[in-house]
Amino acid sequence: MALQTYRRRTFWHRLDVRGAPYAFVAPFFVVFAAFSFYPLLYTAWISLHRVELSSMDLMEWVGLDNFTALWVDERFWNALANTFTLGVLSTVPQLLMALGLAHLLHYRLRGSAFFRVAALTPYATSVGAAALVFTMLFERDFGMINWLLGLVGMDPVNWENDKWAAQLAISSIVIWRWTGYNALLYLAAMQAVPDERYEAAALDGASRWQQFRMVTIPGIRSTVVFTIVLSTIGATQLFGEPLIFGQGPNGITGGADNQYQTLGLLLYEEGWKNYQMGRAATIAWAMFLLLILVFVAQRVVKRLAARHVSRSSQ
Amino acid sequence: MSVRKTMTRRSLAVVAAAAALGLVAGCGGSGAADTGGGIKDGKVTITMGLYGVMGFKEAGLLERYEKEHPNVTIKAEIAGDEQTYYTALQTHLAAGSGLKDIQGIEVGRAKELVDTRATTFADLSKVPGTGHFLPWKQNQVTTADKKVIGLGTDIGPMAVCYRKDLFAQAGLPTDREKVAELWAGDWSKYVDAGRKFKSGFKGDGVAFMDSASGLFNAMIYGSSRQFYDTKGELIHRKNPVVTGAWDLAAEAASADLTAKLRQFQPGWDPGLANGTFATTVCPAWMLAHISEKAGPKNKGKWDVAKAPKGANWGGSFLGVMEQSPVKDEAKKLVAWLTAPEQQAYLFEKLGNFPSSEKALKAPEVADAKSEYFSSAPIGEIFGAAAREIPDKQVLGRKDGTIKDIFSQGLTLIEAQGKSKDAAWKTTDDRIKKATG
Numbered sequence: 001m002a003l004q005t006y007r008r009r010t011f012w013h014r015l016d017v018r019g020a021p022y023a024f025v026a027p028f029f030v031v032f033a034a035f036s037f038y039p040l041l042y043t044a045w046i047s048l049h050r051v052e053l054s055s056m057d058l059m060e061w062v063g064l065d066n067f068t069a070l071w072v073d074e075r076f077w078n079a080l081a082n083t084f085t086l087g088v089l090s091t092v093p094q095l096l097m098a099l100g101l102a103h104l105l106h107y108r109l110r111g112s113a114f115f116r117v118a119a120l121t122p123y124a125t126s127v128g129a130a131a132l133v134f135t136m137l138f139e140r141d142f143g144m145i146n147w148l149l150g151l152v153g154m155d156p157v158n159w160e161n162d163k164w165a166a167q168l169a170i171s172s173i174v175i176w177r178w179t180g181y182n183a184l185l186y187l188a189a190m191q192a193v194p195d196e197r198y199e200a201a202a203l204d205g206a207s208r209w210q211q212f213r214m215v216t217i218p219g220i221r222s223t224v225v226f227t228i229v230l231s232t233i234g235a236t237q238l239f240g241e242p243l244i245f246g247q248g249p250n251g252i253t254g255g256a257d258n259q260y261q262t263l264g265l266l267l268y269e270e271g272w273k274n275y276q277m278g279r280a281a282t283i284a285w286a287m288f289l290l291l292i293l294v295f296v297a298q299r300v301v302k303r304l305a306a307r308h309v310s311r312s313s314q
Numbered sequence: 315m316s317v318r319k320t321m322t323r324r325s326l327a328v329v330a331a332a333a334a335l336g337l338v339a340g341c342g343g344s345g346a347a348d349t350g351g352g353i354k355d356g357k358v359t360i361t362m363g364l365y366g367v368m369g370f371k372e373a374g375l376l377e378r379y380e381k382e383h384p385n386v387t388i389k390a391e392i393a394g395d396e397q398t399y400y401t402a403l404q405t406h407l408a409a410g411s412g413l414k415d416i417q418g419i420e421v422g423r424a425k426e427l428v429d430t431r432a433t434t435f436a437d438l439s440k441v442p443g444t445g446h447f448l449p450w451k452q453n454q455v456t457t458a459d460k461k462v463i464g465l466g467t468d469i470g471p472m473a474v475c476y477r478k479d480l481f482a483q484a485g486l487p488t489d490r491e492k493v494a495e496l497w498a499g500d501w502s503k504y505v506d507a508g509r510k511f512k513s514g515f516k517g518d519g520v521a522f523m524d525s526a527s528g529l530f531n532a533m534i535y536g537s538s539r540q541f542y543d544t545k546g547e548l549i550h551r552k553n554p555v556v557t558g559a560w561d562l563a564a565e566a567a568s569a570d571l572t573a574k575l576r577q578f579q580p581g582w583d584p585g586l587a588n589g590t591f592a593t594t595v596c597p598a599w600m601l602a603h604i605s606e607k608a609g610p611k612n613k614g615k616w617d618v619a620k621a622p623k624g625a626n627w628g629g630s631f632l633g634v635m636e637q638s639p640v641k642d643e644a645k646k647l648v649a650w651l652t653a654p655e656q657q658a659y660l661f662e663k664l665g666n667f668p669s670s671e672k673a674l675k676a677p678e679v680a681d682a683k684s685e686y687f688s689s690a691p692i693g694e695i696f697g698a699a700a701r702e703i704p705d706k707q708v709l710g711r712k713d714g715t716i717k718d719i720f721s722q723g724l725t726l727i728e729a730q731g732k733s734k735d736a737a738w739k740t741t742d743d744r745i746k747k748a749t750g
Contacts, residue, residue, distance in 0.1 A: 053401070054430055056408040075747075135580055142584040161574075161729040247579045249718040256725035257732075257740075272401055273715060274748045 040288075047281035054275060066282035076283070078258055079266040080290075086167055086242075086262060087235030090174035095227060098179045102186035103212060116187070119180035131173050131244035138169045138245075160246065163259035170260055173241045178234070182227050186220060193219035236291065239264035249273075263287050350389065351415040351640045358383075358643050362390040363414040365399035368467060368630060370651055373663040379650060386643065396420050407431050415638040416648060419464045419631040422714030424454045427633075428463060429546070429711060435463035436634040436641055441649050446672040449705045455631050464631030465652040466669035468660070470597030471699035472532050472625045474504070475604060478688065479615050480592040484514035490690060494620040501533050501622045502562055508571040511592060521573035524591040526563040526728050527721035528577060532595040533559035534717070536625030536703065542710030548749060550716065551742065560720070560738065567728040574728045576721070583607040589615075597627040598667035598696045605686040618690040624702025629669060667696055674700065712749050719744045 047066055049059040070076050105115055122130065137144045138159040146156040159165045197215050206214060217224070242260050243251040252269050254261025261269075263283065271280030350361040362370075370376050376388045391414065393399035400423055406412035413434075419427060427435070438444065439462040447466045455464040474497075478488040486507065487493055497503040508522035523529060534540050537555045542548060550556045566572055573591040575582045585591055586608040596604065596618070608616065632652060634644045650656065657668035658676040668674055674697045682693035710716070723741030726732040732740075 054404045054408065054426060056405070139580045139584075141581050141590055142588070158729060161725070248576070249722065250576065250579070250725075253722065256722040257730055272397075273718075275404070 043281045043284050046277055047285050049278045051278045052275050053277055066278050070282050079261050079263045083262045090171035091231040091235050094175045094179050098182035101183035105187050106190045119183050122177045123181040127240040130177055131241050134173045135245050166260045170242050170245050185223055189220035189223035238262045349413055349415045349638050358386045358640055360388050360640055360644050361414040362416040364418045365393040365396045369660045369664045369666050373660055413635050415640055415644040417633050419633050421629045425709040426711045428457050432457045434636055436636045438462045438465055441645050444649055446654055446670045448671050450703050450707055451669040464633035465648050467630045468666035469669040470599050470626055470628035471696040472597045473621050473695050474593055474619050475596040476593040477615055478617050484511045490617050490619045497622045499622055505566050521591045522571040524573050524575045524594045526567040526572050526724040528595040530559045530563040532625045535627050536623040538704040538706055539708050541716045544708055563724050564727050564734045602665045613686050614688050617688040620695055624699040626703050715748050
């Protein structure tokens with residue numbers, strides 16, 4: 001009897017010690033399974049079918065046909081190229097400007113709190129509001145940008161219909177929204193760089209610019225890497241800005257000539273304009289595989305670089 | 315103390331696990347046939363799913379119905395944008411849940427619903443007092459075996475809205491009868507008038523029409539066969555109506571007669587206000603938009619002339635769901651909302667043009683004049699256009715999508731300098747992808 005109670009007690013005790021941690025983390029994993037893992041698998045299943053939104057109950061098995069069709073679909077490669085160029089156009093200037101801005105904010109200046117808050121306000125603006133205002137600024141006939149260009153004697157630019165003009169305009173929305181945010185991240189990192197290093201550099205006769213290059217940049221390297229990763233993820237997901245910039249049917253197709261259609265928009269077009277869920281799911285999976293590919297490539301490059309470094313140091 | 319602690323921890327763990335399970339269970343569906351409507355203690359609740367400005371709520375008609383039928387409560391849910399509304403409706407139809415008792419149907423979706431979802435809608439062909447619609451309107455929602463899945467609300471007969479002052483500057487007539495004569499019977503005469511306008515207009519920055527796609531749409535929407543044949547096969551490549559409209563619209567685009575704008579997009583609204591184009595092909599419902607965007611300073615400068623051929627752009631229906639627990643009450647409500655008196659009232663209040671032949675004859679419609687548009691007799695002009703439309707129009711499942719693709723194809727010529735043939739090839743490829 002006593003033994004039994006003891007055994008039962010140890011059973012509960014062991015379950016408590018061993019099992020409780022799992023129970024505690026269970027909510028996250030259950031939610032993850034329901035809202036991430038299951039949709040991921042179901043999307044893969046859908047991508048192997050021909051299925052329309054209006055009749056999701058009728059799925060026709062097509063195997064890998066959707067994937068082979070996507071591989072030879074020029075719209076896919078066009079969207080991929082656009083996603084890349086829009087990513088470069090928006091990320092590179094954004095981070096460079098953020099670095100410069102952070103450097104300026106790092107100086108002692110009057111009303112620094114105001115400037116810091118001001119730098120963050122674009123980040124607090126919703127994509128929709130920002131994109132709408134920029135769309136009006138970039139309007140062909142009555143937009144402010146073309147009006148300003150006219151003042152200095154330049155011809156109006158057809159921002160929406162010209163490929164690179166459109167991509168520049170969309171990038172400017174992204175740059176405007178995220179520069180301040182990245183600048184504050186850099187600023188926080190810069191303030192953590194010890195003053196002694198600057199003093200030592202100054203003693204060695206380093207100019208301001210040399211100090212910035214040799215002390216500040218290495219000091220905030222990990223933050224720079226972090227912002228690059230973050231902006232790259234943001235760039236691959238670019239969707240709201242071009243959608244609103246194009247307004248209506250042109251937003252979904254990324255312009256009449258698909259001149260600024262990103263992968264996200266192509267997915268949306270297939271799914272919510274053509275109502276072809278199988279093809280939309282295929283694009284979703286292609287994007288997922290692309291991210292994995294980028295990740296693997298990055299690991300390989302890193303390992304090769306590390307080997308190179310270790311060999312050259314020997 | 316330590317015992318209590320473990321107890322708390324254990325119960326916490328149980329709670330956490332239970333909560334997690336509950337979350338998952340919460341995702342399961344509830345009752346399938348629940349439309350939110352029903353009868354309880356003699357009180358009838360009817361739910362409606364609407365979009366845009368169909369006007370029933372805005373003009374107070376739902377309230378009036380409730381007042382006249384004290385036992386009825388109407389709950390209307392109005393989505394701003396039809397695209398969003400239809401996406402949701404499709405998922406609800408596929409899942410068989412989340413539907414309302416009454417659902418709005420846009421004409422661009424009518425064929426798809428008639429073809430794929432006719433069984434989920436109640437048959438309205440035998441509802442008393444519904445013989446008053448324009449025949450072509452009713453045919454848009456009638457299945458092959460004569461089932462009617464919706465009753466017509468408004469329509470969008472088309473005319474040409476033009477700026478009198480700009481016409482005068484270009485040496486063209488300004489009187490609406492004379493203007494209509496310029497292009498009577500043939501859209502190519504409309505383009506000819508554009509050429510005259512272009513050569514006669516001294517000055518810069520004013521095009522004859524807003525966009526080539528407006529012209530294209532008007533030509534397509536006036537014919538009995540458009541993008542599909544009666545078997546549901548695509549015929550856009552060989553249908554002379556489509557190729558003819560494409561050729562003429564492309565001609566207008568390359569002759570620089572268009573302002574290269576897209577209707578309802580940025581640039582178009584300020585264009586209305588500042589006069590960057592002299593004409594736009596306008597369905598009846600566009601007048602409210604033009605007068606609002608062009609503003610009071612342009613009052614009396616705009617006028618409306620008859621289009622070369624009657625055409626229709628847009629319009630809606632109200633359907634009753636088969637699974638609704640208050641089907642009969644919902645049918646009664648739909649019949650009342652689409653009755654001639656209510657249609658005429660909605661026209662007076664909001665300008666939604668009636669699809670009821672009887673309402674078209676009502677004095678408040680037939681004699682209606684628009685003060686903003688130089689007192690143009692809009693009831694007469696649009697009413698005549700509505701009667702000119704062929705009784706049997708063959709609609710297709712993807713008409714709306716194909717229309718958008720053609721608009722973009724014309725933009726390729728208008729604004730991106732593509733050749734007509736290259737633009738046609740791109741358009742044809744896109745149609746293949748969108749319908750395949």
